[in-house]
Amino acid sequence: MTADQGLSAALAAEHAAVYAYAVIGARTTGDLRATATSAFNAHRARRDQLRTLIIARGGTPAEPDATYRLPLTPSTAAQAVELAVLVERGVTAAYLELAASGDATVRRMAALAMQECVTRSYGLRPAIEAFPGMPARPAPTPTATASS
Template identity: 65%
Template sequence: MSPDDIEKLRKALAAEHAALFAYGLLGARTSGSLRARMSAAFDAHRARRDQLRAFITARGGRPAEPDASYALPFFPADQSLAVKLAVQLESGVTAAYLELAAAQDVTLRRYAALAMQEAVTRSYAFRPAQPAAFPGMPAAAAPPPAPSPSATSSGG
């Protein structure tokens, strides 16, 4: 096992630790269906954390323990800020797994790709709007207007 791969695993694990801390806070500050989505995200990140710890240990590394606290970019004082923070969290987790996707071990590359897909999916599930078009692609066109009754009758 490449020492570089173990370091990439540790970075992904650190991102999962931070996400768990923040989702614990977000779950406590939200309610209803949003809280259920935050709790589901917490559970998904906990499972990923446990898998990463197992990967590191199986490869002879020592997984880092979580910090007692993490600095958040802002305090989620309301539901909209909670959603904004969740989206930022998922972006950070995606970035950590992007680095792991460059691992030498093909198993880790596949694992990272799936983890990134899940994080991006969660991120977009929290956003109220539809995702933007890919760069260079035209935005979805509005449907053409319905023909007016006078335009469809030929008088004939």
């Protein structure tokens, strides 16, 4: 995959993320809606950054689809969190190819974008999954405590 193809893939992921967070925001309230609104704005900013970068490199950025097929339509707060975590993981994966780019500017932007996505995902569901091909972290072993 070339850097230009990677930028286009990341842009497509950002378009989908903006759509998904609009749905999440419309179906939540309170702190979760504030979190969704913040994520929506962050993904819009990354989308705009990618569009600008693609244009600067002589390309034509793809427009968003009119609608997207979501893996689930949230009707509860738990489902909204589930969708948001899926979105963040998907966007992280889209930037992964760009993190290996020979272009230092693209590489840095991709690394920062992935960091933001992982931070948002962890804030919604504080769990870290093992990288593909790596063993899962062992469960903590209970330690004996001295009683008085």
